[in-house]
Amino acid sequence: MQVFHGEVFHVLPEWKERLAQIGLNENSDWTRLSSEQAVSGSYNTTSNFRFELEDGSSVFFKRYVYRKIRFKHWLQPSKAAVEAAGFNELKALGIPTLQTVAYGERRRLGLLQATFIVTRGEQNTIELDQFLARQWYNMSTTSKRTILKQLQAILIKQLQTAHNAGFYHWDLKLRNVLLQHTTDNALLIWIDCPRSRRKTANEFDAVVNDFSAMARVACRVLTPGQQMRFLLDYYDGNREKARKLYRAVAAELVKRPPRPYWHLLAEDDPMYIRNINKQ
Numbered sequence: 017m018q019v020f021h022g023e024v025f026h027v028l029p030e031w032k033e034r035l036a037q038i039g040l041n042e043n044s045d046w047t048r049l050s051s052e053q054a055v056s057g058s059y060n061t062t063s064n065f066r067f068e069l070e071d072g073s074s075v076f077f078k079r080y081v082y083r084k085i086r087f088k089h090w091l092q093p094s095k096a097a098v099e100a101a102g103f104n105e106l107k108a109l110g111i112p113t114l115q116t117v118a119y120g121e122r123r124r125l126g127l128l129q130a131t132f133i134v135t136r137g138e139q140n141t142i143e144l145d146q147f148l149a150r151q152w153y154n155m156s157t158t159s160k161r162t163i164l165k166q167l168q169a170i171l172i173k174q175l176q177t178a179h180n181a182g183f184y185h186w187d188l189k190l191r192n193v194l195l196q197h198t199t200d201n202a203l204l205i206w207i208d209c210p211r212s213r214r215k216t217a218n219e220f221d222a223v224v225n226d227f228s229a230m231a232r233v234a235c236r237v238l239t240p241g242q243q244m245r246f247l248l249d250y251y252d253g254n255r256e257k258a259r260k261l262y263r264a265v266a267a268e269l270v271k272r273p274p275r276p277y278w279h280l281l282a283e284d285d286p287m288y289i290r291n292i293n294k295q
Contacts, residue, residue, distance in 0.1 A: 017093055018121050027118040027134075035118055035134065038067045040077070046120060047081050047130045066137065074137030075117065081130045089128035094121050095210035096133035102183075102212035103135070109181055111174050112196075112205040114138065138194060138205055145190035145233045163202075164237075167195070170204050172249050175226065182215040184222040188229045220264075227261060228268035235274060 018024045025042045027035060040046055050065050055076065057063035064078040080095055093101075096119060106113040118134035142151075144167075152160060171193070178185070185192070185206060194205040216222045227247075235243065247258040 020126050023122045025120040031117040034069050046132055076135050079132040091126045094128055094131035096131040099210040102209035109177050114207050141194040141196045143191040144193040144195050147195045184213045185209050185226055186211040186213055188226045190233045224264045228265045231265050232274035
């Protein structure tokens with residue numbers, strides 16, 4: 017919690033002028049700030065907008081405005097604060113993530129009314145699920161295997177690093193992992209972690225949560241054998257642990273089956289057109 021009563025506004029000094037370009041400063045009503053580039057949102061709480069800056073860079077402005085009093089938020093850290101802390105911890109662990117450039121919250125006697133976080137946009141990135149569906153999907157078999165092997169190795173190392181340190185993303189859908197191609201290799205960037213947790217009482221359930229979130233798309237890309245190999249590599253070859261995790265993730269997917277793979281394809285893809293016409 018950043019403030020008990022009133023409003024707090026933090027911004028990195030080097031970003032003050034640039035954020036002023038979009039109308040975000042200590043005197044602005046940031047609860048109403050928006051742009052034409054809406055990334056996601058809902059009427060009740062969350063709105064996420066992309067802003068292009070004059071220097072060619074971009075920022076993402078995510079705000080939470082609570083229209084009703086929620087006593088569960090009394091004296092509790094906001095989602096924006098949890099996300100900012102999560103980014104800091106990921107960075108300390110060496111896992112690529114986003115940079116927080118501004119943060120603010122408004123409370124009334126400890127009750128959270130509104131909060132926001134601004135992160136710097138990463139250039140030349142694509143959400144991992146979109147990459148798999150729209151680029152990897154159309155590659156040759158050899159290229160598919162090579163790239164998949166490379167991405168799996170990076171992701172397994174990141175998962176081991178985070179979980180061994182007691183950090184759990186808690187919403188690790190593949191759309192919350194950005195793929196950025198660099199000169200020599202690929203970079204996987206973890207984003208969107210307002211529900212991240214640390215040192216939970218039941219670590220296995222936390223691992224299942226992260227893996228089941230990824231599996232909603234991964235199960236459409238990997239064969240059962242490839243899925244088991246991924247879990248074996250995560251557990252450094254421990255088959256008993258890998259089988260236990262495989263069964264637990266499968267049980268979670270039964271509770272809430274993933275959408276068909278073609279939903280991820282581009283709207284002009286023949287497979288997408290063929291399936292959408294069947295509905």
